[in-house]
Amino acid sequence: MADPAITVEGAEKSYGGKKALDGLDLTVARGTVHGVLGPNGAGKTTLVRVLSTLLRPDAGRIEVAGHDVVREAYAVRLRIGLLGQHAALDEELGGRQNLELFGRLHHLGARGARARADELLERFGLADTGRKAVRQYSGGMRRRLDLAASLITEPEVLFLDEPTTGLDPRGRAEVWSSVRSLVGGGTTVLLTTQYLEEADQLADRISVVDAGRVVAEGTADELKAETGGDRIDVVLRNAGELGAAVALLPLTGVSVDADRRLLSAPVTDRMEALSGVVRALREAGIEAEDVALRRPTLDEVFLHLTGDDHRVKEAA
Amino acid sequence: MSAHALTDSWTMTRRELARWGRQPVQLAVNLVFPVMLLLMFGYLIGGGRGVTGAYRDYLVPGMLALTMAFGLEGTMLAVTQDLNKGVIDRFRSMPMANGAVLVGRSAADMLQSAMALVVLIGVGAALGWRPGGGPAALLAAVGLLLLFRFAMLWIGIHLALVAGKPEMVQAVQILVWPVGFLSNALAVPGSMPGWLGTVVGWNPMSHTATAVRDLFGVPGTESGHAWAAILWPLALLAVFFPLAVRRFGRLSR
Numbered sequence: 001m002a003d004p005a006i007t008v009e010g011a012e013k014s015y016g017g018k019k020a021l022d023g024l025d026l027t028v029a030r031g032t033v034h035g036v037l038g039p040n041g042a043g044k045t046t047l048v049r050v051l052s053t054l055l056r057p058d059a060g061r062i063e064v065a066g067h068d069v070v071r072e073a074y075a076v077r078l079r080i081g082l083l084g085q086h087a088a089l090d091e092e093l094g095g096r097q098n099l100e101l102f103g104r105l106h107h108l109g110a111r112g113a114r115a116r117a118d119e120l121l122e123r124f125g126l127a128d129t130g131r132k133a134v135r136q137y138s139g140g141m142r143r144r145l146d147l148a149a150s151l152i153t154e155p156e157v158l159f160l161d162e163p164t165t166g167l168d169p170r171g172r173a174e175v176w177s178s179v180r181s182l183v184g185g186g187t188t189v190l191l192t193t194q195y196l197e198e199a200d201q202l203a204d205r206i207s208v209v210d211a212g213r214v215v216a217e218g219t220a221d222e223l224k225a226e227t228g229g230d231r232i233d234v235v236l237r238n239a240g241e242l243g244a245a246v247a248l249l250p251l252t253g254v255s256v257d258a259d260r261r262l263l264s265a266p267v268t269d270r271m272e273a274l275s276g277v278v279r280a281l282r283e284a285g286i287e288a289e290d291v292a293l294r295r296p297t298l299d300e301v302f303l304h305l306t307g308d309d310h311r312v313k314e315a316a
Numbered sequence: 317m318s319a320h321a322l323t324d325s326w327t328m329t330r331r332e333l334a335r336w337g338r339q340p341v342q343l344a345v346n347l348v349f350p351v352m353l354l355l356m357f358g359y360l361i362g363g364g365r366g367v368t369g370a371y372r373d374y375l376v377p378g379m380l381a382l383t384m385a386f387g388l389e390g391t392m393l394a395v396t397q398d399l400n401k402g403v404i405d406r407f408r409s410m411p412m413a414n415g416a417v418l419v420g421r422s423a424a425d426m427l428q429s430a431m432a433l434v435v436l437i438g439v440g441a442a443l444g445w446r447p448g449g450g451p452a453a454l455l456a457a458v459g460l461l462l463l464f465r466f467a468m469l470w471i472g473i474h475l476a477l478v479a480g481k482p483e484m485v486q487a488v489q490i491l492v493w494p495v496g497f498l499s500n501a502l503a504v505p506g507s508m509p510g511w512l513g514t515v516v517g518w519n520p521m522s523h524t525a526t527a528v529r530d531l532f533g534v535p536g537t538e539s540g541h542a543w544a545a546i547l548w549p550l551a552l553l554a555v556f557f558p559l560a561v562r563r564f565g566r567l568s569r
Contacts, residue, residue, distance in 0.1 A: 052409045053408070053409060053568075054405055054408055054409055054567075054568060055568055055569075056568045056569065074411055077409060077410055077411040078411045080409065082405070082406065082409045084402055084405050084406075085402075086401070086402035087401075087402060088401075088402040088403050088404075088405050088406035089401075089402075089403055089406075090331065090335070090401075090403055091401060092335045092338050092339060093331070093334055093335065093338060094338070097334055097338075101327065101330075101331050101334075102406065102410070104323075104327045105324060105327055105328075105407070105410050105412045105416075106410065106411065106412075107320060107323070107411075133338060149406065150406075
């Protein structure tokens with residue numbers, strides 16, 4: 001990739017013997033949104049802290065916006081924005097005061113900082129609440145102000161560490177739409193999340209991280225395809241017939257969800273499977289509410305890549 | 317980078333001033349608390365053990381020194397809050413001078429302590445207390461007190477960076493009291509059991525209080541403590557300033 005926004009080669013970081021990053025590799029192209037997806041403790045936050053110069057890596061070559069995060073930390077800081085897991089704001093000050101403070105620390109000067117604060121408050125729909133102490137903000141407002149604070153200088157690269165954790169659906173939608181509008185402006189975004197839906201919605205490419213390294217990478221579609229392609233879902237009218245249906249349908253690797261009266265199985269030939277299932281059900285007189293072919297969800301991909309069966313396979 | 321050191325430090329100081337503007341009651345409480353202690357010890361408990369001359373003349377310099385010592389709590393609390401709120405991560409990920417966070421903290425705390433001294437001296441004067449020695453002695457005394465406060469400030473920053481948790485602040489807040497009172501701020505060491513008097517004599521705060529009393533011409537004050545009142549804080553600074561700066565740098569470990 002020519003001139004990537006983020007390059008990580010063999011990043012390592014340990015805390016007291018525990019490896020948070022264990023040879024992690026990552027390349028992010030400029031102007032894209034890259035999702036880093038992983039369970040708790042996978043190393044996502046450590047990765048963001050290393051990339052944003054807050055933590056010094058033990059080993060590895062790590063460059064952000066063309067500058068080394070250790071040797072050229074200052075140059076990196078000029079070019080990044082950071083939205084951490086916890087609101088990085090002065091809770092006692094007002095929204096405007098916060099933005100002006102960060103603007104001055106970005107050396108925009110008094111007038112520049114004030115103008116930028118106005119602009120961002122307007123853009124994030126906080127103009128009316130700029131005087132209120134951040135302590136009194138709602139979760140969604142606080143997150144938007146935090147995001148505004150990380151955009152003071154139109155950063156080349158923006159890090160979002162679980163940006164919607166703890167937000168209600170409305171707050172989440174607000175943050176999502178803000179992120180989408182950013183990308184239009186050419187900013188590269190690295191986003192960590194535990195929510196597959198979030199990665200699916202926002203990210204161009206996704207790295208699945210587990211135990212401090214990348215275990216899979218690709219677009220959401222590629223990851224779904226990698227997990228074994230299409231699936232067929234069959235919803236029966238009568239849950240009592242699930243067992244009979246599993247026995248007679250021409251499918252293998254069937255999983256059953258009794259609460260939803262649902263059978264699900266991977267398929268290779270889509271049309272063959274569909275017509276076979278419909279025929280078998282009709283012949284046996286089992287009534288189906290729904291029969292559908294679909295791609296696997298990212299949840300299934302995620303569990304497949306980071307779940308127990310994955311670990312067993314690795315150990316074997 | 318260093319080109320911005322002054323601007324950034326000033327910006328961080330202004331941040332603290334803006335917080336005062338946001339919480340005037342908090343600021344007022346901080347300034348009035350020492351006055352309350354002065355009134356309590358001067359009138360309520362009063363008398364003072366073994367003090368020659370008016371107890372008020374002995375007590376006011378002691379309260380001035382005690383107020384400087386208690387400043388440690390405020391510094392530690394503020395730094396701990398910043399560390400736990402995540403805002404320090406934003407500062408550290410920004411292209412600002414590294415030390416500005418600590419310089420801003422110091423400047424604001426020193427300013428608040430200077431204000432506390434002015435208030436306390438003002439109230440003392442209103443109650444009829446008249447320090448001897450004239451304006452030069454008064455300035456010298458304030459200088460010694462602020463030097464002691466500066467040492468307390470860096471101990472506070474260091475403790476906050478080491479402990480880092482609000483629970484630890486509480487523990488230190490409780491411990492500051494006996495350490496503060498194990499001094500000659502309120503009572504003459506000679507009136508205490510021998511071993512206690514020795515401990516009290518060693519307390520750096522006792523030297524500051526004695527030197528201030530000497531400057532104010534309080535009768536019965538041992539003279540010659542000015543050097544100790546200068547050297548003790550400098551020694552504490554020589555230890556805790558580099559430790560705190562190193563700890564701050566190690567946040568990236």
